[in-house]
Amino acid sequence: MKCKQIPFTQEEIARAVQRGGPELQNLIDPLVQALCKCQVFIKTVISYVLHNKGNEQDAEDILQEGLVQMVINLYENKYKGDASIENYAFGVCKFLWNNRRRKNSKIDYAEPTDWKFQLEIDKPDDRLTERSKAEEVIWSIIGKMNKTCKKLLRLVYLGFSYQDIGEELNLAEQTVKNKVSGCRKKLRTYIKENPLLKIYFELSDT
Amino acid sequence: MDKNNYTQNIDAFLTNRLDPEEKAAFEKAMEEDEALREEVQDRKIERSLMQQMVRKEYQEKLKDWLPSSKDLIREIKQPLDEGRKEREKPARASARRIQLPRRLLRLSLAASFLLLLGLGIRYWLNNSYSNEALVAQFYLDPSSDLADVTRQGDPNTTDPTLNQARLAYEQKEYTEAIGLLESISNQNETTQYLLAHSQYQQGAYQEARENFVQVENRAGRYREKAQYYQLLCALQLDQLDENFQDQLKAITVDEQHSFHQQVLQMQRKVNSTWRSFTSVSR
Numbered sequence: 001m002k003c004k005q006i007p008f009t010q011e012e013i014a015r016a017v018q019r020g021g022p023e024l025q026n027l028i029d030p031l032v033q034a035l036c037k038c039q040v041f042i043k044t045v046i047s048y049v050l051h052n053k054g055n056e057q058d059a060e061d062i063l064q065e066g067l068v069q070m071v072i073n074l075y076e077n078k079y080k081g082d083a084s085i086e087n088y089a090f091g092v093c094k095f096l097w098n099n100r101r102r103k104n105s106k107i108d109y110a111e112p113t114d115w116k117f118q119l120e121i122d123k124p125d126d127r128l129t130e131r132s133k134a135e136e137v138i139w140s141i142i143g144k145m146n147k148t149c150k151k152l153l154r155l156v157y158l159g160f161s162y163q164d165i166g167e168e169l170n171l172a173e174q175t176v177k178n179k180v181s182g183c184r185k186k187l188r189t190y191i192k193e194n195p196l197l198k199i200y201f202e203l204s205d206t
Numbered sequence: 207m208d209k210n211n212y213t214q215n216i217d218a219f220l221t222n223r224l225d226p227e228e229k230a231a232f233e234k235a236m237e238e239d240e241a242l243r244e245e246v247q248d249r250k251i252e253r254s255l256m257q258q259m260v261r262k263e264y265q266e267k268l269k270d271w272l273p274s275s276k277d278l279i280r281e282i283k284q285p286l287d288e289g290r291k292e293r294e295k296p297a298r299a300s301a302r303r304i305q306l307p308r309r310l311l312r313l314s315l316a317a318s319f320l321l322l323l324g325l326g327i328r329y330w331l332n333n334s335y336s337n338e339a340l341v342a343q344f345y346l347d348p349s350s351d352l353a354d355v356t357r358q359g360d361p362n363t364t365d366p367t368l369n370q371a372r373l374a375y376e377q378k379e380y381t382e383a384i385g386l387l388e389s390i391s392n393q394n395e396t397t398q399y400l401l402a403h404s405q406y407q408q409g410a411y412q413e414a415r416e417n418f419v420q421v422e423n424r425a426g427r428y429r430e431k432a433q434y435y436q437l438l439c440a441l442q443l444d445q446l447d448e449n450f451q452d453q454l455k456a457i458t459v460d461e462q463h464s465f466h467q468q469v470l471q472m473q474r475k476v477n478s479t480w481r482s483f484t485s486v487s488r
Contacts, residue, residue, distance in 0.1 A: 076221055
């Protein structure tokens with residue numbers, strides 16, 4: 001499978017993923033937009049779902065979820081450049097679809113050995129209720145955070161260094177450090193107020 | 207790496223962006239420092255929260271970026287649905303057709319194999335144990351006996367008719383040989399012996415047998431041979447009665463008999479289970 005619309009080479013993508021930060025952020029949006037325009041990729045995903053007992057809605061959902069998950073995986077440095085990005089994205093979609101089928105029909109699938117996806121949503125069914133409650137708490141905490149903290153912590157998550165963040169937000173590096181530290185203290189308080197969250201993340205470690 | 211660096215490198219550690227030595231040093235520091243372990247745990251939670259935010263952000267972006275897939279889906283689905291319909295129609299009908307013949311086919315193959323096996327066994331039995339097979343196995347070429355006929359000093363060799371009969375026999379002109387031999391007025395053991403063989407070769411097994419009996423009764427040099435060929439005549443005639451069994455026994459108990467071994471084998475085969483089981487005959 002080859003998408004002509006992708007403006008980066010496999011090596012450029014792998015390098016940006018490894019480094020994270022601004023280099024990766026500048027690459028991800030054009031990359032995802034290119035995949036969205038790649039008919040070959042979209043048809044391949046849809047075809048796979050339809051040929052494997054999925055319906056139209058499933059195909060559309062998996063396409064969207066797959067691309068989102070691919071973005072997360074790139075930020076988490078899970079792409080090593082051993083496959084082309086379009087094949088990698090297809091692999092993510094395939095895994096998500098098989099996972100969904102497994103949960104729905106309790107059929108066991110072997111997990112792919114070449115990619116290790118750590119999905120927050122990939123939890124056994126008997127923990128579904130706990131997970132839903134935990135996700136509610138997560139969003140309530142995010143809602144409590146102010147805009148600045150969300151912006152700062154998001155950039156840290158994307159792999160930006162304090163210096164990069166300073167350049168991005170026009171702040172001195174030390175100011176960024178202090179602000180991030182303050183945001184983390186508040187976050188720790190919110191987490192302590194919600195012990196369920198700790199349990200949820202302890203479960204996700206197992 | 208000092209403690210400050212460890213704290214700064216938590217994100218790099220969690221996203222596997224440390225080089226191997228840094229990673230090993232970090233893991234060692236985690237083992238020794240509980241505060242660092244707690245901070246790593248808190249950072250995991252923080253990262254998960256941020257991940258949910260980024261996830262939602264891109265879900266919104268994709269609503270604008272991803273074109274409607276409905277046309278594409280329709281394009282892919284149509285041949286898929288048509289193909290499925292095509293496969294289902296004949297498949298349902300042919301599935302039944304295929305299942306039945308397959309079972310029948312297996313049964314027929316098994317039956318054919320058993321039939322062939324049975325025929326093969328029958329053929330083998332016929333070839334090994336039938337009267338014809340036994341006769342073919344035990345019949346001995348009388349050429350050496352005929353050589354006796356022309357031996358020097360034998361008064362019988364002076365009779366030209368006998369020699370002519372012998373020549374006719376060698377040329378397989380059995381009718382001529384029989385005519386010549388029967389024309390000899392003074393029948394002796396040799397004449398009768400050659401006559402019996404000529405009749406045997408012509409298929410006149412009853413006459414041959416009678417002549418072999420007369421040769422036996424003369425108690426001359428052809429006596430034991432005559433006894434042996436009587437058995438072969440009986441096989442040809444399928445007269446395997448009590449008389450036949452007595453004749454067999456008479457030779458098998460006589461270890462000095464010239465045909466003792468051959469008759470032993472013949473007795474074994476004639477009285478074998480295979481013959482009785484299949485009732486093999488001419």
